[in-house]
Amino acid sequence: MRAKVTERGLTPAPPCSDEVFFRRVYLDVIGTLPAGGEVTQFLHDERPDKRARCIHRLLAREEFNDYWALKWCDLLRVKAEFPINLWPNAVQSYHRWIRDAVKANMPYDAFARALLTSSGSNFREPPVNFYRAVQGREPAAFAAAVALTFMGSRIESWPEEQRARMEVFFSRLAFKGTDEWKEEIVCWEPLEQPEPLDAVFPDGVAITIPTDQDPRALFAAWLTAPENPWFARAIANRVWSWFLGRGIIHEPDDIHPDNPPVNPELLACLERELIRSHYNLKQLFRVILNSATYQQSSVTSAPYPEAEAVFAYYPARRLEAEVLSDALNVLFGTTNAYTSAIPEPFTYIPEEHRTITLADGSITDSFLETFGRPSRDTGLESERNNQVTTSQRLYLLNSSEVQKRIVRGGGRLAKSGAPAKGGPMQAVRQIYLQVLSRFPTKEETAVIREYLQRNGAAPKALKEDVTWALINSKEFLYRH
Incomplete structure (x- = not known):
């Protein structure tokens, strides 16, 4: 990173102070403001590896599971909608599964395969809600959601023929009602006709899908293969953007050939580390959090746009609505009164819950609305608005x-x-x-x-x- 900065005639920012690092890493890793006693204990620690020790402890905290479940729920569009898509009890089940996956540090390739290939009840098999949360129930909508979430790509910019060939993998997805109200079985329907399906993976490789095989499983196997050109790159770039404010490819939801990485070597290094660790996201977090780039000061004398693009300093960013809400509550000993567009008794409105633990994107309050909480309609990172406004x-x-x-x-x-x-x-x-x-x-x-x-x-x-x-x-x- 430093070589990339200096070759542009810029000077990297110096390392941040211990006080700044401690607050930063608490907010970035567990979405929580550190207590005063924790700060002083860290400042008095004279061990040279105290920052690495701090990172290790935070990755094991329960708040880590809450905060990163929140992140994934934004991307996976987890919210109740009346009377279609996700029902409130399906939302709770889906959120628990996501949080449990974060807590168990489920390998990212296994996480993706579960979301893409699971079949069963939306109440009892939580990952099937990936498809139920999509706005639309046609193959084009499913293909777009998959490309955005796991490839960082907007399928609407693809050539029409390429889009149509990818949609084939989701053309046999079916939703079947049961006797239980609002329960649906999400599954694939084998073809009745004897002819197999012809499809083409996004990298141009053609495949003939047998009539008795779930096309989703074939796509998931292609997607999560180590040699896949999109999978590891998209999540490595997304994780970097979560910690450094912007992707090595900017934006993380707009990866395409005409939008090259600002530092190809860095992105390739992160991809290799992710694959080497068997898609261990916590290990990728450690690599980034322990880096000199992450631990730079946010104060810079370099020209702003160019320095930001090559990560010559740590970019200051407004706290997310949920994190800011919790920070105020912990300082003042208060709680929020939440509301929902879903009428009771069909929804569950928690009391005295930390805001980052809210499962359902439809549960909100005026503070969250004012401070830019995302609506969870699209799965785009840009749906969250962290810009400071006059009303805030x-x-x-x-x-x-x-x-x-x-x-x-x-x-x-x-x-x-x-x-x-x-x-x-x-x-x-x-x-x-x-x-x-x-x-x-x-x-x-x-x-x-x-x-x-x-x-x-x-x-x-x-x-x-x-x-x-x-x-x-x-x-x-x-x-x-």
Whole structure:
């Protein structure tokens, strides 16, 4: 990576500080804000491999399973829709299966094969919901979903003949109702006529499919073969984009010959590592998270667009809606009141759940809507909107709900704001630690002391003012 940066006349950003790394890796790996005690423990750790140890611990946390199940549910369009597609109990079953697969570190090729080839009840065989979540029940829709999810390719840009030949692999997919309300059996129907099917894989290799063989299984075997030109490349590029803000091929859902990787050698290296490890995604995570590229500072003096394209620094990105919601809740000791477009009793609306654990994309609240949670209609990464908007700024600045949380106190900040040895400035230090995962700088401390002298704020008012200022800061709203 450094060679690619320097050959363009750019200077790579220096390594980030321990405080920045610790907050970054918590948010990137488990979608959770670190507690103040965890921060100080890490800062006091003098072992040279403490960052690698931290990464190893986070990959084993339960929050890792919740957060990455959320990521996959976005791509796999997991949400209840009334009265078609996924029914609420199918959503819960599907989410549990995805989370269990993440927890077990199911090899990615096995994960893909299960989604592509499973048959059975949408309630009792969760992976079949991959097809039920697709908008449309014709071979063209299934082929498009498969190409997007597992090949990072938009099939609508393919030549018409190539699309039609791939659609053949999904032409015998059938949906059969049962006596149980909203249950469907997803399966393949053998051809009644004796003639086999002629199909062509996306790489141009033709195949004749026997009448007694599921075409999906043949496609899945082709897709997950180590020599396949799309499979490992698409997921390696997607994982890189999850951690570094953009793909080596940008966008991760737009892989095609006219959109080459900015660093072919790097992408090829990640592909080889994934195949060598038998599609172990956690191992790929470790490789990226331990890299000097991932651990760069987000501060750069290089020209912005060009430096971003070659990963000359870590790109600051606004927290996802669910992660930001949970961060505020853990700081203030509050919970969300969720709603759903699906009427009760047909849906399950959880109470006092962390937002990243929500299974159903149809369950939401005004905060999630305001901060760009995806609708889970398309499976595109771009469906999630992490751009900062005026309504988001106004919500944090002026929302009565936020003001109530600050005034009421609770959560981690309740302890931080309690009278402590050292007076009000010690409380301020603890608020900084909980909100920003660091202590205030000398300059910030001087500003707060001056504020105290000028306004004579009471300890409670000081806590509220500092808290309000910090949760409205870019440093809190962004992973950096």
